[in-house]
Amino acid sequence: MxxxxxxxxxxxxxxxxxxxxxxxxxxxxxxxxxxxxxxxxxxxISQPKEPAKAEPVEAKPIDGFAIKRTAEGVDLVGLVPSADIKTAINGLAVRKFGSSGVNDNLMVQEGELIAGLGSEEYNQLASAALQAVSRLGIGGQASLSQDGLAMTGGAFYEGALQKLQEALRSALPANLSLSSELSVAVPGEAVNPDECQVLLRSALEKNTILFDSGKASISADSFGLLDGLIYTAHRCPESKIQIEGHTDSDGDNFANQLLSEKRAGSVVDYLIEAGLSDERLEPKGFGETNPVAGNDTAEGKAKNRRIEFVILAQ
Structure with missing residues (x-):
């Protein structure tokens, strides 16, 4: 006015x-x-008071766990009944997904029942679920709750699907149900040999195929990594692949050469059992002759103990 x-x-x-x-x-x-x-x-006009700020509501952790396969590796969320079990699960995850691929958000509730499970049952089931998820494609998940264990996702091939289902059933406590929506993943689009090589090399840069110490037997922790490599190899079906075995410099040259050959052969056997043609695969051992790091540190030796997949020129 x-x-x-x-x-x-x-x-x-x-x-x-x-x-x-x-x-x-x-x-x-x-x-x-x-x-x-x-x-x-x-x-x-009187100045109105600002709206009251709402107090943040802290999300309550789930009574169980969720293990999810991601493009980077794996996400771990939920509860664990002890710090020791949390450490053990994290260690298993690193072996299966690589040291840079584990996003661990598990919370310890010392001595508590988790989803009705005691420490021993929880540890056994969580380990089996982690192994199962390692053999699934991106988005694969295992979720434990009071209702039971729920599995979703796609395995890389039929044989892997059957084996992970059998392992889950054997690890499942009698009082817990299993809800499974698992299938075989849809085949990936075909790629040329150069693209295939990039994909194979990238997977092996993030993680390493592991063997039992001093032996040629493949660790179960590496089954998921190998399954993913098999899936990629199916995307370049005309390419021949040399499976190269390498060791560190510990021990004598002859023993290292023999071990590298046996390990390369074990990987080829795994690939053939999974459905790759033996005509596409050529195992070759190099012993300690092609190091990628110094052998004067434990870290360097670990890098030198490796399997490589090399697309051969046609």
Whole structure:
């Protein structure tokens, strides 16, 4: 209202109303910055109070666990009944998915039953579920709750699907149900040999095929990695692949050469059993002759103990 040289702005705004708070600020800014000449503005609106800030609600962890396969590796969330079991599960995850691929958000509730399971039953089931998820494609998941264990995802080939289902059933406590929505993953699109090589090399840069110490028998922790390599090899079906075995420099040259040959042969046997043609595969051992790191540290030796997949020129 304008009377003589005074402009009065009046009204009522609601405390705690974010829209009214913003309106008041806009009106005040207009009045403060307006060039009204001799007219004197008179703001007769009380400044409304800001909305109260809601207290953050802390999410309650699930009574169980969820293990999910991701593009980077694996996500672990939920509860564990002891710090020792958490450490053990994390160690298994690193062996199966690589040291950089584990996102561990498990919370310890020392001595508590988790989804009705004691420590021993929990540890056995979590280990089996982790192994199963390692043999599934991205998005594969195992979830434990009071309702039981739920599995979803796609295995890389039929044989892997059957074996992981058998292992899960044998690890499942008698009082727990299993809900399974597992299948064989849809085959990937065909790629040329160069693209196939990049995919194979990338997988083996993130993780390493492991063997029992000093032996040629493949560790079960590497079955998932091998399954993924098999899936990739099916995407370049005309390519021949050399499976190269390498060792560190510990021991004598002859023993290392023999071990590298046997390990390469074990990998080829695994691939053939999974359905790859033996005509596509060529095992070759190099012993300690082609190191990729120094053999003067444990880390360097670990890098040198490796299997490589090399696409051969046609």
């Amino acid at each position: 304008l009377i003589d040289d005074r402009l009065t702005v009046s009204g009522a705004l609601e405390d705690g109303n974010a829209g009214h708070v913003a309106l008041y600020k806009a009106i005040k800014e207009k009045i403060d910055t307006a060039d009204l000449g001799v007219i004197k503005p008179d703001l007769q």
